[in-house]
Amino acid sequence: MQPPHHCFLCLLFLYLLFLSGTWADLEGTFTIRLLQTSIFQNTSFVDTEGLGLLEDIKLGSLDKHTWTIHFYQPWVHPALPRSDWDTIENMIKIYLQKFNHLINEGAMEKDVSYPFVAQCMGGCKLYPNRTSRAFAYVGYNGQDFLSFDVDNGTWFPSQDTYLSRYVQAVLQNYTAFSELVAVLFNDTCVDDMEMFLRYGKAALERQEAPVATVFARTPRPDQLLLVCRVTGFYPRPISVAWLRDGQEVPPGPALNTSTILPNADLTYQFRSILAVAPGDGHSYACRVSHRSLGTRSLLIPWGNSEMVLIAGLGAGLLAAVAMAAIMMLWVQRRRKHQQMEESESRNSILSKEA
CATH class of the missing domain: 2.60.40.10 (Immunoglobulins)
Known part of the structure; x- marks a missing residue:
């Protein structure tokens, strides 16, 4: 395997440094997760799917044929200028091309049998005090394979196998890549997420009662x-x-x-x-x-x-009593009103006779 192209990593780093925004006035902890699943059928065919999530809200997915972004929420695309989304899509295409090449190269070198599945998940958790915790994981055939310690900038195998140790050693040699991942999530994650928190505030604040x-x-x-x-x-x-x-x-x-x-x-x-x-x-x-x-x-x-029957009878009795009380009150008021009318009528007649 060869290290990823440094120019691509620098472009990705510089682009994310320009992502900035005003933190929406939201309470709680928020997490952005980027998910990638690549099925390597053989050395010449890879089926890749990608998904971006803010909490449980789907931001967008990757069209596996064109490697373009499909937006799920109407507020995601306006969060960034069109030129920025074009840059992101170009970076995704460059990344996937190099990812597929490197994985295939390593699989052939270590005689890994096809087909196999590689999964990647990266992102960060943003806390109310504006601190964040980054994470990055790699899976192989549905099992945990590697994890990245952002604080130390090191990769750790989740399973102790010859293949996991080999991939760990390869990634550790990519010092520029590991340093970029650490800086990316530790220093730019807040700016990256604030844009979506501001534009997606209504969706994040949505509440439905149980x-x-x-x-x-x-x-x-x-x-x-x-x-x-x-x-x-x-x-x-x-x-x-x-x-x-x-x-x-x-x-x-x-x-x-x-x-x-x-x-x-x-x-x-x-x-x-x-x-x-x-x-x-x-x-x-x-x-x-x-x-x-x-x-x-x-x-x-x-x-x-x-118990339900007793409760029903009790409710029925209460309703009957309440209805009887209302009727009695109405009758009393009606009688009083009639008496007042009769009294006024008699007074009117006496005054005329006088």
Whole structure:
């Protein structure tokens, strides 16, 4: 393998130094991730896909045929001048050409069998105090392969194999490349991200309140599964807990939670399942906390059919009492109004007679 062309790296470095902007007034920590997946079918054909993410918002993807950028959000393209996007696309094409050449060269030198998959992920996490943490990882055939320590400017193998040690040694010899990666993410990441934070503020501040339901399943006679289904919320972070007689149920084998999954409308869903013994005499409720709710929480109780019936009867009685009270008040006011009209009428007649 030969080192990447220094001119390309210098152009990339100089370009990113000119990326600057005003930090949008946003709270929280934000992460930009650049993802690349290259499938090397043979020495002459490589299928490459690329994706850029700001948090979970897709900024753009790479057309694998033309290596041009396809924008997903209407505010991404206006964040930079057209000439800058043209420069980025040209750099991407140069990078991919050299990346494919170097990988193929190393694969043939070390007799790596085709096909294989190389994956790269790089980016940085920006904290509210304007500090950042950079990261870069390389994967091989779906497994962690190498990681980059930005503070020390060194590559570390994620698995101790002959191939990983060889690639590590090659990258360590690319001192200009390693130094560029460190400077790129440590010194220019804030400027790079601020542009998108400013233009994408509305998308990042979007909030959708969760909708929660509680229902029960009976997998066997001696077990009852209480299911709390929460859906339609955004952003992704959410807190769901079960309460037994008003006290939070601690983690344990009876509590099972799913991963947070995406919905088709760019919101998320989540399930929490609690196993209980039928008729144990306790009351249960699902509590949901989310940023869209502010300081409030959703509290969805669960009860058996008798409890639901009693609650229904109680609600019906309360409604009937309230309706009766309203009717009585209306009748009293109506009678008082009629009495006043009759009194005024009698006074009018007496005054005329006088």
